[in-house]
Amino acid sequence: MHSLDKQASQRDAARGPLAAVMQRVQRSNIFLPLVGLVVVCILMSFASENFFQFNNMMNVMRQVSIIGIIAVGMTFVILTGGIDLSVGAVMALSGTIAAGLMVNGLDPSIALLAGLGVGLGFGLFNGVMVSYGRMPPIIVTLATMGIARGLGLMYSGGYPISGLPSWVSWFGNGRLFDIPVPVIMMLLIYFVAWVVLERTSFGRHVYAIGGNEQATRLSGVRVSRIKLAVYGISGLTTALAAVVLTGRLMSGQPNAGMGFELDAIAAVVLGGTAIAGGRGSIIGTLIGATLLGILNNGLNLMGVDPYVQNVIKGGIILLAIYIGRERRA
Numbered sequence: 001m002h003s004l005d006k007q008a009s010q011r012d013a014a015r016g017p018l019a020a021v022m023q024r025v026q027r028s029n030i031f032l033p034l035v036g037l038v039v040v041c042i043l044m045s046f047a048s049e050n051f052f053q054f055n056n057m058m059n060v061m062r063q064v065s066i067i068g069i070i071a072v073g074m075t076f077v078i079l080t081g082g083i084d085l086s087v088g089a090v091m092a093l094s095g096t097i098a099a100g101l102m103v104n105g106l107d108p109s110i111a112l113l114a115g116l117g118v119g120l121g122f123g124l125f126n127g128v129m130v131s132y133g134r135m136p137p138i139i140v141t142l143a144t145m146g147i148a149r150g151l152g153l154m155y156s157g158g159y160p161i162s163g164l165p166s167w168v169s170w171f172g173n174g175r176l177f178d179i180p181v182p183v184i185m186m187l188l189i190y191f192v193a194w195v196v197l198e199r200t201s202f203g204r205h206v207y208a209i210g211g212n213e214q215a216t217r218l219s220g221v222r223v224s225r226i227k228l229a230v231y232g233i234s235g236l237t238t239a240l241a242a243v244v245l246t247g248r249l250m251s252g253q254p255n256a257g258m259g260f261e262l263d264a265i266a267a268v269v270l271g272g273t274a275i276a277g278g279r280g281s282i283i284g285t286l287i288g289a290t291l292l293g294i295l296n297n298g299l300n301l302m303g304v305d306p307y308v309q310n311v312i313k314g315g316i317i318l319l320a321i322y323i324g325r326e327r328r329a
Contacts, residue, residue, distance in 0.1 A: 030284040032323065033272050037291045044298035051298065058180055064293030065182035068286065069241040070260060071267040072193045073123070073234030075285045078268050079197075080209045080230050081277030082130060082137040086122065087238045087264055088257030089148035094119040095242035096152045099161040099252025108165050115246075116239040122148060123235015127228035145261070152254035161252040172248025182244045189237065193282045206230060210277025266313060267292050269320045 044051045070087050077084045098115030102108045122144055129140040174181040197203035205226050208216040217223045246252060271288030273280025292313070299309050 030272050030281055030287055033270055033284055033287045033291065036270070037287055037294070040291060040294055040298070044294060044301070051301065056297070058183070060293050060297045061183045061186075061290070062180040063297065064289050065180070065186040066241045066244055067260060067263045067267055067292065068186045068289035069189055069237050069244065070264040071271075071285050071289050072189055072282065073237035074264040074268050075193070075271075075273055075280065075282055076197075076206060076230045076233050077137070078210075078265070078273055078275060079206050079277050079280055080227055081213065082227070082230070083141060083265070084123075084126065084231065084234045085138065085141040085261045086126065086145040086148055087234065088260035089145045089152070090119055090122045090235060090257075091238045091242040091245065091260065092254055092256040093122075093148040093152040093155075094239040095246040095256065096156050096161060096252035096254045098242070099164055099246055100155060102165065102168070103161055103163050108168060112168075112243055115242055116236065119235040119237075119239025119242065120232055121235065123232040123238070124228065126235070127231030130231060131224040131227035149254075156252065156254040158254060160249075160254070162250065164246070164250050168247050169250055170247060172244050172246070172250075174247075182248070185240070185244065189240065190282060190286050197282050202226065202229070207278055210274075210279070212278075262313075262317075263292065266317045266320075269317055275321055 041051075070091065074084060074087065094115040097118050098111045101111035101114055106114075126137075126140055126144055129135045130137045133140075170181060171185075172182060176184055197206065205216065205221050205223075208219075208221065209223055209226060213223060245256060249256075267289035268280070268285050269275055269288070270291055271280065271284030271286070273284060295313075295316075296309065299312070304312075
């Protein structure tokens with residue numbers, strides 16, 4: 001397989017640098033998402049003259065950051081052929097607990113770490129049930145979605161928890177070199193995820209499990225451990241998104257994150273990752289999340305009803321899945 005990739009790269013180089021880049025883009029399954037992103041940007045620029053202004057683009061990326069961070073973990077999960085429906089509820093619980101601990105006098109840094117621990121813990125629990133309990137991921141994560149949502153409401157009494165230290169706002173509203181901090185955090189997380197998926201044996205095993213789990217297990221890979229780690233990553237990135245959301249709202253919101261699982265899955269699927277697993281890329285997910293954010297921003301600028309936006313979003317997801325299946329066939 002490695003020799004085939006090397007031969008393909010040599011053929012690309014012989015055709016010229018531009019051709020080589022285009023071939024690599026097509027093989028990484030991000031060609032269509034990239035084209036879609038360019039087309040949507042062009043259409044939105046005609047629909048609103050303010051679309052390409054720096055402040056609007058930074059606002060779009062700030063809005064993208066939360067779903068974009070969650071989508072990183074979702075990419076790992078979907079690449080193995082799984083799904084995680086608990087991300088929205090776990091994000092709300094992580095942020096609510098972190099905010100509650102701060103208000104009750106715990107050091108804010110430790111409180112934030114506790115929130116990250118909650119997300120990681122739920123992710124690992126999902127992983128144990130899926131990998132060692134042999135339970136369907138959709139059932140497990142649907143159940144933990146309800147558990148996390150209920151625990152968040154119980155802990156907060158159903159009300160937002162406010163009164164956080166002012167510096168917490170930096171995670172959601174701060175800027176560094178005139179770039180929103182959430183955007184910087186998101187890009188750093190994507191870079192780390194890219195290194196893990198593309199440059200480590202763990203990443204290769206993630207792809208292999210999604211391609212053929214049984215063959216991967218027979219080849220000696222500890223599939224259960226990989227899947228456990230993958231769901232742990234999903235829980236951790238969800239908790240990191242909770243830090244951004246808590247900083248932006250300056251409160252812990254037990255009802256936050258409703259529908260975020262759909263947006264995260266949409267970002268992954270729009271980025272070219274096969275819903276059945278084994279094929280896709282983290283760069284594609286970033287493109288998908290950006291495409292989704294730009295689409296939402298453009299529809300808002302055009303005054304499209306939010307309910308209509310949900311219909312459009314659902315249709316786009318179905319279209320992306322259909323195109324992916326046709327290309328795979």
